[in-house]
Amino acid sequence: SQELEQSPQSLIVQEGKNLTINCTSSKTLYGLYWYKQKYGEGLIFLMMLQKGGEEKSHEKITAKLDEKKQQSSLHITASQPSHAGIYLCGADFQGAQKLVFGQGTRLTINP
Amino acid sequence: DAGVIQSPRHEVTEMGQEVTLRCKPISGHDYLFWYRQTMMRGLELLIYFNNNVPIDDSGMPEDRFSAKMPNASFSTLKIQPSEPRDSAVYFCASGWTGDEQYFGPGTRLTVT
Numbered sequence: 001s002q003e004l005e006q007s008p009q010s011l012i013v014q015e016g017k018n019l020t021i022n023c024t025s026s027k028t029l030y031g032l033y034w035y036k037q038k039y040g041e042g043l044i045f046l047m048m049l050q051k052g053g054e055e056k057s058h059e060k061i062t063a064k065l066d067e068k069k070q071q072s073s074l075h076i077t078a079s080q081p082s083h084a085g086i087y088l089c090g091a092d093f094q095g096a097q098k099l100v101f102g103q104g105t106r107l108t109i110n111p
Numbered sequence: 112d113a114g115v116i117q118s119p120r121h122e123v124t125e126m127g128q129e130v131t132l133r134c135k136p137i138s139g140h141d142y143l144f145w146y147r148q149t150m151m152r153g154l155e156l157l158i159y160f161n162n163n164v165p166i167d168d169s170g171m172p173e174d175r176f177s178a179k180m181p182n183a184s185f186s187t188l189k190i191q192p193s194e195p196r197d198s199a200v201y202f203c204a205s206g207w208t209g210d211e212q213y214f215g216p217g218t219r220l221t222v223t
Contacts, residue, residue, distance in 0.1 A: 033211060042115075042202060042214035043154075088154065097142050098167060099212065101154040 003027060004091050006102035013079055014110050021074045021105045023089035031092040032072045033099060034063050038085045046074075046087075076107075084109045115215035117203050123221045129191040132218045135184055136205030144212060145178055145188050146202040154202075160186065193222045 005024045013019050023032065031050045035043040047056045049065035049072060056063050060077045076083055086106050090099035116135040124130055136143050144159040158168040163180045171178070175194070180186040190197055200219050204212040 035214075040217075040219075042216045043204075045211040045213070048211055096166075097144075097161070097206070097208070097212075098156060098159065099144075100156070103153045 003093070003100055004089065004102045006087075006089055006105050008105060009103065010106040010108070012108045012110060015080060016078055019076050019079055019107070021087050021107075023072045023074075023091075023102055025070045025091055025093075027070070027093055029065070029069045029072075029091050029093065030095040032063075032065055032069075033090040033092070034072070034074050035088045035090060036085050037088060037104070043088065079109050081109050081111065083107060115203055115205055115213055117201075117215040117218050119218060120216065121219045121221075123223065124193055125223055126194055127192045128222075129189065130193045130197075130220060130222075132188040132201050132203075132220070134186045134188070134203030134215060136186070136203070137213055138184065140205035140207055140213070142206045142208065142212070143180060143186050144202075144204040144206075145186070146204065147199045148202060148217070149199045157188070190220075193220075195222045198222050 003026050007022050033048050034046040037043045047063045052067040052069045054065045062075045065072045086104045088101050088104045090101045118133045141162050145157040146154055148154045157170045158178045159166055160180045178188045198221050200217045202214050202217045204214045206212040
């Protein structure tokens with residue numbers, strides 16, 4: 001969707017390195033959702049952000065939403081092979097449960 | 112809970128045939144969503160329901176696509192007639208108001 005841009009489209013990092021994935025909206029977000037998808041499987045929910053400046057962490061993954069609520073980042077610390085997959089951000093622009101997803105970032109972790 | 116259940120997991124059909132995809136949402140969820148995922152267009156919302164009522168079907172590509180939710184525990188997405196460009200992975204998801212969406216494993220549809 002042109003309303004939501006993810007970068008980079010693909011990322012290859014060495015195991016143990018940190019990495020960041022970005023999600024930028026052309027409009028103010030009501031909410032921003034991060035999901036992870038493994039090939040051939042459904043999406044697994046990671047985190048939801050709704051407030052400007054909000055930051056959430058789970059294990060080695062941290063997600064942030066900027067004050068203007070138009071940009072979010074997903075940061076992985078000390079990456080592991082289990083982090084490999086496709087990461088998608090989903091935007092709720094209306095507060096109506098309807099999500100628009102970015103194109104996804106394919107993450108590969110090299111041992 | 113078993114999560115969102117979709118059937119079949121894989122479907123191969125010939126152009127012109129009718130295809131029906133099925134979804135059982137997580138019990139108690141009041142929203143149900145149908146998505147389509149392709150390499151070219153990514154993950155797109157087709158239609159979603161609230162309390163079994165269709166709320167927004169603006170993502171349904173054309174009249175060949177229809178979706179129903181006859182009760183809180185079952186929904187179908189039908190394509191009639193199917194075309195090769197309908198080949199994609201179709202996901203069903205469910206959720207509570209204001210909460211995240213829980214995705215099913217998807218149905219991989221191939222139309223030859």
